[in-house]
Structures are given as structure tokens and as C-alpha cells.
Amino acid sequence: MIRLDGAVACVTGGARGIGRATAGALAARGAQVWIGDIDLAAAQETAAEIGAHAAHLDVTAPGSFAEFLIAAATSGPVDILVNNAGIMRLAPFLDLDLAGHHREMAINVGGVINGMSLALPGMVARGQGHIVNVASMAAKVTTPGAAVYCASKFAVGALSRAVRAELAGTGVTLTTVMPAAVHTELTSGVNLKLQPTLQPREVGEAIADTVRHRRSEVTIPRWLAPMGTVEQGIPETALRAVKRQFVGRDPGQYDQQQRRSYLDRIQR
Numbered sequence: 001m002i003r004l005d006g007a008v009a010c011v012t013g014g015a016r017g018i019g020r021a022t023a024g025a026l027a028a029r030g031a032q033v034w035i036g037d038i039d040l041a042a043a044q045e046t047a048a049e050i051g052a053h054a055a056h057l058d059v060t061a062p063g064s065f066a067e068f069l070i071a072a073a074t075s076g077p078v079d080i081l082v083n084n085a086g087i088m089r090l091a092p093f094l095d096l097d098l099a100g101h102h103r104e105m106a107i108n109v110g111g112v113i114n115g116m117s118l119a120l121p122g123m124v125a126r127g128q129g130h131i132v133n134v135a136s137m138a139a140k141v142t143t144p145g146a147a148v149y150c151a152s153k154f155a156v157g158a159l160s161r162a163v164r165a166e167l168a169g170t171g172v173t174l175t176t177v178m179p180a181a182v183h184t185e186l187t188s189g190v191n192l193k194l195q196p197t198l199q200p201r202e203v204g205e206a207i208a209d210t211v212r213h214r215r216s217e218v219t220i221p222r223w224l225a226p227m228g229t230v231e232q233g234i235p236e237t238a239l240r241a242v243k244r245q246f247v248g249r250d251p252g253q254y255d256q257q258q259r260r261s262y263l264d265r266i267q268r
């Protein structure tokens with residue numbers, strides 16, 4: 001059991017969006033929260049608002065991640081790590097630059113690998129700890145126009161399953177969280193009309209709940225859990241025809257102009 005009251009919890013990408021909501025939910029339940037974000041000014045502002053600590057973190061750099069965890073450990077041994085930082089670029093695969101594809105993988109997958117590699121040894125040695133890896137419904141369902149994002153989230157799902165099996169019996173747990181579309185800057189300019197949508201607060205509360213129930217995989221909303229079976233079970237051409245009914249022929253259900261400020265931010 002991890003008692004959230006007094007527990008030390010680290011949230012990557014906690015300056016805004018789902019990470020901010022998660023940090024807020026954990027702090028409200030009594031945890032000593034450390035927000036790590038590449039945007040230090042925003043992280044400090046959020047931390048001041050919710051009663052947390054803030055530090056600079058680039059999840060793609062193991063040295064930066066190690067420094068973040070060392071800073072958090074000044075509050076006590078790290079009990080909880082939420083690997084949340086992530087970006088989403090939208091456009092046909094060939095229209096996006098190659099360096100950007102690799103950067104997206106480095107943040108969305110590399111960041112999770114870095115976080116687990118650095119936080120798990122201490123947790124396993126203490127026989128206590130909890131990791132949350134924030135994937136997405138894109139870990140179960142592929143969408144044209146988000147090829148590398150989907151690849152990164154499928155990778156987080158697979159990585160989490162395998163590591164979870166290795167952790168069995170150590171006292172350390174790992175939950176994969178897979179939310180549907182959430183109203184954050186990441187989805188700015190995306191037409192979400194035909195999809196179930198969530199507010200960051202709902203996801204933050206669901207992530208904080210995992211510390212109590214420690215389920216392996218959490219889909220939000222829960223009724224979307226079978227979507228992976230549908231994706232794998234239906235022949236690809238038939239599935240593509242069905243998806244076209246919902247998202248149109250091409251991956252055009254977003255407005256790149258409305259996404260401008262988000263895209264500028266993730267390129268910095």
C-alpha cells in the first residue's frame with residue numbers, strides 16, 4: 001500500500017494539461033508533488049498554484065531526468081512516477097520532417113524508458129512504488145495523420161505490459177492509462193465532434209485513483225476498453241472503410257492554423 005498522504009510523487013510534463021490535472025489531484029490527496037517540465041516557467045506557475053515543487057526536466061535526456069529525480073528525493077524516496085510528458089504532431093507521415101518524427105518518439109517513448117530506468121531500481125530495492133505510463137487510445141487504435149504518435153503510444157503500451165510482468169512480486173506496480181481525446185492544447189484545432197472527449201480533471205483523478213487500485217490498464221472512458229480487440233479483429237480494409245465514415249477519407253480533421261501556437265511551443 002502507498003498512502004498518498006505524504007507520498008512523494010513526480011509528474012513529467014506537469015506544467016499544463018493532463019499532467020497539471022494529475023499533479024493537482026495528487027497534491028489534493030496529500031502527496032508531495034514534483035512537477036518536471038521542459039517549460040520551467042509554466043511548471044513553476046502551476047506548482048505555486050497547486051502547492052507543488054517544480055524543476056526543469058527534458059525527459060529525452062537521461063542526465064536531466066536523473067537530476068529531476070534527485071531533486072524530488074529531497075522530499076523523501078520517490079513513491080510514484082507519472083510518465084506523462086508527450087507531444088502529438090498531425091499530418092500525413094511523408095509531410096512531416098524526419099527529425100521531428102524521431103523527436104516525437106524520443107519524448108513519447110524515450111521519456112518513458114528513461115523514467116522507468118531511473119526510478120525503478122530504487123522502488124524495487126525498497127519493495128514499494130508505483131509507475132503510471134500515460135499512453136492513449138492511440139495505443140489501441142491507429143489513425144492516419146497520426147502515424148508516429150500512434151506508433152509511440154503502441155510502444156508505450158507494449159513496453160508497459162512487458163515491464164509490468166517483470167515487476168510481478170517486487171511490490172512495485174505499473175499502470176498504463178489510455179485516455180480518449182482530452183481538451184488540452186495538444187488537441188487544439190482537432191475536430192473532436194465524433195469522438196468521446198474528456199476534461200483533463202477527469203483523467204487526473206483517474207490517474208490518482210490508480211495508486212489505490214493498481215490496475216494494469218485503465219481506459220478512460222472505461223467502455224472503450226474493447227477497442228483494441230476491434231482494431232485487431234476486423235480485416236484492415238473493412239476497418240479503414242468504417243473509419244472513413246467517422247474521420248473522412250484523409251487525415252484532415254484538424255486545422256493546422258488553429259494548432260499553430262501548440263506547434264510553435266513543441267518545436268521550441
Ligand SMILES: NC(=O)c1ccc[n+]([C@@H]2O[C@H](COP(=O)([O-])OP(=O)(O)OC[C@H]3O[C@@H](n4cnc5c(N)ncnc54)[C@H](O)[C@@H]3O)[C@@H](O)[C@H]2O)c1
Nearest residue numbers: 013015016017018037038058059085086136181182184186
Ligand atoms: N490531449 C489528449 O487528447 C490526450 C489523449 C490521450 C493521451 N494523451 C497523452 O497525455 C500526455 C499529456 O498530454 P496533454 O494533452 O496534457 O499535452 P499538453 O501539451 O497540454 O502538456 C504536455 C506537457 O509536456 C511538456 N513536455 C513536452 N515535451 C517535454 C519534454 N521533452 N520533457 C518534459 N516535458 C515536456 C510540455 O511542456 C507540456 O507542459 C501526453 O503523453 C499525451 O500523448 C493526451
